[in-house]
Amino acid sequence: MSVTTAPLHLAAEIGGPPRYDPGHYTGLARLAERGALDFVTLGDSFARPGPDALAVLSRVAPATDRIGLVPTVTTTHTEPFHVSSAVATLDWVSRGRAGWLVDVSTTGAEARLFGRRPAAPADALWREAGETADVSARLWDSWEDDAEIRDVATGRFVDRDRLHHVDFEGEFFSVRGPAIVPRPPQGHPVVVVDGTAGPAAHTAARHADVVLVRATAPERAAALRADLRRRAEAYGRDPRTLRVLVALTVDLGDAETAPEPGLDSGPPLAAGGSYYRGGPVDLAELIIRWHRGGAADGFHLTPITPGRDLERIVNCTVALLQHRGLFRTFHPGGTLREHLGLARPANRYALEGGRA
Amino acid sequence: MSRTPRRMHLAAHFPGVNNTTVWSDPRSGSQIDFSSFTHLARTAERGLFDFFFLAEGLRLREHNGRIHDLDVVGRPESLTVLAALAAVTDRLGLAATVSTTFNEPFELARRLATLDHLSAGRAAWNVVTSSDAFTGENFRRGGYLDRADRYTRAAEFVATARELWDSWTPDGEPRPFAHRGRHFGIEGEFTVPRSPQGHPVVIQAGDSPEGRAFAASAADVVFTRHSTLAAGRAFYADVKGRLAAYGREPDALKIMPGVTVVLGDSDAEARERAAGIRLQQVSPQGALLALEQVWGRDLSSYDPDGPLPDIDPDPGATLARGRVTHGDPLETAARWRALSKEKGLSIRQTVVEATGRQSFIGSPETVAAALTEFVAEDAADGFILVPHLTPGGLDDFVDRVVPLLQERGAFRTEYAGPTLRSHLGLAAPDR
Numbered sequence: 089m090s091v092t093t094a095p096l097h098l099a100a101e102i103g104g105p106p107r108y109d110p111g112h113y114t115g116l117a118r119l120a121e122r123g124a125l126d127f128v129t130l131g132d133s134f135a136r137p138g139p140d141a142l143a144v145l146s147r148v149a150p151a152t153d154r155i156g157l158v159p160t161v162t163t164t165h166t167e168p169f170h171v172s173s174a175v176a177t178l179d180w181v182s183r184g185r186a187g188w189l190v191d192v193s194t195t196g197a198e199a200r201l202f203g204r205r206p207a208a209p210a211d212a213l214w215r216e217a218g219e220t221a222d223v224s225a226r227l228w229d230s231w232e233d234d235a236e237i238r239d240v241a242t243g244r245f246v247d248r249d250r251l252h253h254v255d256f257e258g259e260f261f262s263v264r265g266p267a268i269v270p271r272p273p274q275g276h277p278v279v280v281v282d283g284t285a286g287p288a289a290h291t292a293a294r295h296a297d298v299v300l301v302r303a304t305a306p307e308r309a310a311a312l313r314a315d316l317r318r319r320a321e322a323y324g325r326d327p328r329t330l331r332v333l334v335a336l337t338v339d340l341g342d343a344e345t346a347p348e349p350g351l352d353s354g355p356p357l358a359a360g361g362s363y364y365r366g367g368p369v370d371l372a373e374l375i376i377r378w379h380r381g382g383a384a385d386g387f388h389l390t391p392i393t394p395g396r397d398l399e400r401i402v403n404c405t406v407a408l409l410q411h412r413g414l415f416r417t418f419h420p421g422g423t424l425r426e427h428l429g430l431a432r433p434a435n436r437y438a439l440e441g442g443r444a
Numbered sequence: 445m446s447r448t449p450r451r452m453h454l455a456a457h458f459p460g461v462n463n464t465t466v467w468s469d470p471r472s473g474s475q476i477d478f479s480s481f482t483h484l485a486r487t488a489e490r491g492l493f494d495f496f497f498l499a500e501g502l503r504l505r506e507h508n509g510r511i512h513d514l515d516v517v518g519r520p521e522s523l524t525v526l527a528a529l530a531a532v533t534d535r536l537g538l539a540a541t542v543s544t545t546f547n548e549p550f551e552l553a554r555r556l557a558t559l560d561h562l563s564a565g566r567a568a569w570n571v572v573t574s575s576d577a578f579t580g581e582n583f584r585r586g587g588y589l590d591r592a593d594r595y596t597r598a599a600e601f602v603a604t605a606r607e608l609w610d611s612w613t614p615d616g617e618p619r620p621f622a623h624r625g626r627h628f629g630i631e632g633e634f635t636v637p638r639s640p641q642g643h644p645v646v647i648q649a650g651d652s653p654e655g656r657a658f659a660a661s662a663a664d665v666v667f668t669r670h671s672t673l674a675a676g677r678a679f680y681a682d683v684k685g686r687l688a689a690y691g692r693e694p695d696a697l698k699i700m701p702g703v704t705v706v707l708g709d710s711d712a713e714a715r716e717r718a719a720g721i722r723l724q725q726v727s728p729q730g731a732l733l734a735l736e737q738v739w740g741r742d743l744s745s746y747d748p749d750g751p752l753p754d755i756d757p758d759p760g761a762t763l764a765r766g767r768v769t770h771g772d773p774l775e776t777a778a779r780w781r782a783l784s785k786e787k788g789l790s791i792r793q794t795v796v797e798a799t800g801r802q803s804f805i806g807s808p809e810t811v812a813a814a815l816t817e818f819v820a821e822d823a824a825d826g827f828i829l830v831p832h833l834t835p836g837g838l839d840d841f842v843d844r845v846v847p848l849l850q851e852r853g854a855f856r857t858e859y860a861g862p863t864l865r866s867h868l869g870l871a872a873p874d875r
Contacts, residue, residue: 108561108637110530134550137618137635140558146527147562150478167546169502169582173521180520181478181528201550201632236518240468243727246518248511251504264581266511268461268501270476270518 095429096379096415097331097386099127099158100401104394106137113144114151116398123402124416126427127156129189129280129388134165134198142174149182156424158187158280163220164213165193165202169263172224175277176269184273184423187298188224189280190217190291214287219258221279221295226254228276229435230266232443252437275432278424282335283316293319297430300335302362306383309334313384331428334384339365339392340400368404375405376414449854452819453698453826453868454846455539456488456838460499463515464704466724466832473835476518478528483835485529488536491842492856494867495537495568495645496529497667497828498522502546503579505766507733508742512764514730523555530563537864539568539647544601545594546574546583549628553605556644557636565640565863570647570667571658573598578765595654597627602646602662604628609644610875612637641865642872651679660686663697664870667828671701671803676823698825698868703803705829707840711806718805721832722796731792734799737764738776748792752784811841812848819854 102116113130120128132141141159149157157178161171171188179186192213193199196206207213232250239247254265276297283292283299292299293316301316303309309332317327364371375387391397409415419427458481459465466472473480485496501519505512522540529538538559542552560567573594574580589597604623611621611634622631648655648663651670659666660683670679684694706721708714726734728748735752736743740761743753757773784794804811818824831837849855856867865872 106635108558108639110562114531134554134635137633137637139561139636140555142524143527143555143558143562146524147531149528150482150531165548166551167583167585170521170547174524177521177524180476181525183478197632201630202548203629231518238467243729244513245467245516246511246513248513251511261584262581263583264503266504268504268517268519269521 094379094385096375096409097126097333097428098123098375098406098415099129099156099333099386099388100125100398101129101131101388101390102394102398103129103131103138103141104391106139108139110144110147114148116394117145117148117152117155117157119398119402121152121155123406124410124418125155125402125406126386127158127185127187127278127424129158130160131189132160132162132191134162134193134201135195142178146178146181149178149185152182152185154185154419154422154427156185156187156278156427157182158189158278158424160189160191162191162193163217164207165198165204166220168220168223168261169227171220172227172267173269175224176228176267176272179272179274179277180269184425186272186274187278187280187424189282190221190296191282192217211287214291216260218291218295219256219260221291223254223256223258223261223263225276225295226256226436227263227265227267228272229437230254231269231271232435232438233271233275236270249441250438271435274423274425275435278428278430284312284335289316290319292316294323294325297329298331298333298428300333300388301384302335303383304362306378306381309378309383310381329430331385331430333386333388334378335362335388335390337363337390337392338371338397338401339363340368340371340397341393368400369408371401372405372408375409376412379414449816449852450819450825451856452815452824452849452854453700454488454491454493454855455495455497455537455700455826455828456484456493457497457499457702457828457830458484458834459516459830460519460541461501461505461515461517463730464725464830464832465516465834466721467516468724469833471836472833475516475834476520478520478525480835481520481525481529482532484831484838485533485536487835487838487842489533491838491846492859493536494826495539495566495864496526496533497539497570498526498541500541500543500572502543502574503582503766505764506578507736507764512733512766514727514733523559526567527559527562530559530566533566535566535859535862535867537566537568537645537867538563539570539645541570541572541649543572543574544598545589546579546585547601549601549604549623550608550630550632550634552601553608554634554636556605557609557634557639560639560641560644561636565865567639567641568645568647568665568864570649571598571602571663572649576766593627595650595658599658599662600625600627604630606643606873608634609638609642614638614875638875641863645864645868645870656683656686659683659697660692661690664865664868665698665700668699668701669801670823671703671801673818673821673823676701676818677821680822680824695869698870700826700828701803701824702828702830704801704832705811705841705845706802706805706832707808707811707844708805709807711810714805714807714810718802722800722802725832726792726796726799728792731795734795735791738773738780740773746791749790752781752791752794808844808848812845812852812854815845815849816852816854
């Protein structure tokens with residue numbers, strides 16, 4: 089396997105047993121920020137107790153400075169236009185640190201919360217999620233960056249030639265546009281998908297900037313990563329614009345103590361056994377081994393016990409990586425794309441108009 | 445004989461898509477940067493305002509088939525920006541306008557309850573209905589609702605949201621809910637426990653008979669357009685008079701008109717400023733557009749400094765899309781013609797005068813007296829201030845008028861409690 093000195097990217101989930109007090113989440117995000125992590129995620133599902141994740145991270149935004157903020161937003165029972173507006177707004181309130189973890193609602197119980205028919209099969213749900221990501225990108229481009237002109241002579245606040253109807257007609261919905269939110273600071277907030285398998289992998293290859301993959305061995309992770317990059321290329325994307333992170337659930341507690349009660353209502357344990365139990369130092373060694381071998385561009389860690397484990401990750405695992413010069417000690421850039429080494433996308437309508 | 449004036453309520457509106465923000469003024473800041481929203485919210489909190497208020501925009505307006513480019517546009521999504529404002533404020537209520545037409549009760553109730561938790565009990569929801577197919581082109585549901593259904597859906601939507609907000613047990617456990625109604629048939633478990641206010645505050649802004657009935661039955665606050673004394677008193681009496689039929693006390697519903705304030709060191713200076721603002725708000729191009737919205741015809745060849753058109757309006761035309769229309773075009777045109785003839789006004793001057801809604805103009809003392817009188821005369825319980833400059837447009841009001849209101853005993857000198865309901869003097873609803 090090739091040796092790589094590519095930058096290492098790290099992210100952490102800050103959700104757990106349901107909490108509704110903002111201080112809890114702000115504390116965890118700040119902790120992750122002290123560790124110079126690329127971003128935090130916050131899971132969200134209509135199927136279990138918990139607050140609206142995007143609102144929580146918006147609340148966290150003014151109390152943080154650099155760390156990326158990536159809430160889960162499901163697409164099955166939401167309006168694509170609202171999803172696009174909300175994620176764009178998170179990018180504005182965080183000054184360019186927003187991302188969006190795309191997920192679907194698979195159960196009939198969730199469908200009944202909206203008075204809808206039984207849930208569609210997974211591949212339909214993920215095609216729909218892909219369309220939501222697609223139309224969101226178009227809506228984020230529907231305002232060119234310099235659409236606002238404030239031209240006193242002609243009385244025009246905006247230049248209408250730099251605002252575009254997206255006229256999206258998909259299998260599941262249509263959206264006319266333009267957006268009501270100006271183009272976000274990052275151009276496009278970062279799209280994250282758990283693309284380990286199945287229809288989600290298609291959606292990830294086509295639309296995601298960051299793909300989470302669950303794997304029990306570095307060879308498997310490397311294979312998934314190579315496959316995703318191939319698929320992305322088949323969709324006309326430059327595979328180097330993908331970041332593939334291995335998703336691990338981590339338990340850094342002593343073997344004797346059980347995880348916190350109420351865990352079944354927190355984020356589900358990653359399937360396929362990508363569950364690390366051990367000490368924070370050994371976790372650092374695992375990360376180094378897998379990353380150096382080219383298995384992944386980084387890791388997304390879901391602590392079993394958020395407060396305790398995140399502290400150990402930041403104070404021990406990350407500290408070790410930093411000490412070895414393998415992970416940043418501060419965020420040189422201000423946006424999530426900069427942390428991930430991803431370019432700000434050009435505006436497709438400006439490109440078409442020869443203006444980008 | 446003097447009496448202790450009734451204490452008024454105050455709110456700050458960061459205007460959405462509008463034609464009253466004077467964006468050409470160098471003091472006019474960004475309409476989208478979070479720092480602008482922080483500035484206005486913190487100013488309002490410094491002034492001990494009850495709440496901060498955002499409108500909703502779901503589709504850019506179009507005129508003559510093209511995107512309308514003269515007005516301020518470009519808005520953050522309201523609930524998301526309010527969640528962020530919860531981090532930089534401590535007591536100020538946070539109110540979002542959200543449509544019941546293009547949302548579903550479970551999801552919206554969840555977002556509102558979340559905001560209430562994240563702000564320790566300061567969330568409010570201005571319930572609006574949108575019924576047009578134009579806006580619907582951005583949404584899965586389209587614009588299929590006819591006008592009558594708008595309000596029945598909204599009423600059932602609010603009732604359903606309240607059921608969801610009450611669905612957890614007092615001990616903080618989820619409890620299954622089921623709602624079967626004409627518009628919604630939903631069941632399951634809500635994901636959020638009862639929030640600090642019990643229910644977020646419900647605001648309503650409709651003026652029609654159905655709107656007023658809806659307000660009287662279901663709302664905590666009414667946001668009205670009636671900002672003159674006479675119109676205010678009539679509206680106030682009408683809506684308050686409807687409360688008893690729903691078993692509600694007069695104090696259970698606060699009536700707050702949207703108003704503008706122009707201050708000056710003297711009344712004369714304020715009037716001069718106000719006139720200047722009107723000219724800045726109505727550009728020559730804007731005047732023609734306003735005319736076209738009434739006339740329903742292309743009037744681009746007319747001179748804004750010239751007379752009104754001789755031709756009649758086309759009442760069936762739909763030149764302007766995405767704009768709420770008020771009144772009958774033929775009647776409006778007749779009124780504008782009469783005004784123009786009476787005062788010898790050009791197109792632009794007519795639009796300036798006919799569409800101006802400046803409410804309180806004067807020195808701080810004059811304005812404080814007028815606001816106090818308005819409330820004393822039962823024309824309002826308070827006011828939603830709409831500055832023409834954002835984000836700094838309420839700085840002066842907070843610095844110079846609020847202290848005078850406080851001196852008169854007409855406004856609070858501190859926040860007595862932590863929640864928006866406590867500022868508004870509203871009890872938490874029973875389960």
